[in-house]
Amino acid sequence: MALSREQVVVGAYSVLQEQGLGGLSMRRVAQHLGVQPGALYYHVASKQELLAEIASRILADPPTTDPRQAARDLRAALLRARDGAEVVSFVHAFRPDALAALQTLPALFTDLPPREAGWAARALVHYVLGFVAEEQNRAELVRLGVLPDDAPDADEAFEFGIGAITAGSYLDPR
Known part of the structure; x- marks a missing residue:
């Protein structure tokens, strides 16, 4: 079977969903695909490049013209992927130009x-990434039995935050 870049990215996303970011390695992706690890490097140069591809897929939702809806859409996209906020945050720091969906927000x-x-x-992206990272970390701790499943209303808190950011209050520091 000939391996393609698409198969590598899809395989890596599957491993991410099953194992989380901590369990995502080139060796695990190769094992998942039934190939040797070296075969992956013909299609992606590094794990960082692979993470950029995954992050782009996570953020593949159609754009909107409303900043509040963009924040909601970003949150929903991140929540669909295990450790989605961590993956996108890493790629955004490492290669911010790689994430076209975030480039359109200004x-x-x-x-x-x-x-x-x-x-x-930038403030909106940082807020959403931080909020979702906390949600995903808490969900993992609940799954492990470390915390009870009694989280406060995350949706209401999230809406309050995006309202505060998008309200446009600006204090001139001068």
């Missing part, structure tokens, strides 16, 4: 000058 802040729109988009 344009949603049409009432702000370009520089401030970039800052607003």
Whole structure:
């Protein structure tokens, strides 16, 4: 069987869903696909490149013109993937230009000058990544029996946060 880049990415995503980011290794992906680890490197140069491909797939939802809806869509996309926030956060730090979905966010802040729109988009991305990372970490601790399954209303808290960020309050530090 000839291996393709698509099969490598899909296989890696499957391993991520089963094992989490901590269990995602090139060796495990190769084992999952029934090939030798070296065969993967013909299709992806490194684990970092593979993570960038996975992050792009996680964020593949269609764009919107509303920053609040963009935050909701981003959260939903991250929650669909085990450790989705951690994967996207790593790729965003390592290769921010690799995530086209996040590059479009400043344009949603049409009432702000370009520089401030970039800052607003950055704040929104950081808020969503942090919020979802906490949700996913808590869910894992519940799954392991470390914490009880009695989380407060995450949806309401999330909506409050995106409302606070998108309300447009700006204090001039001068």
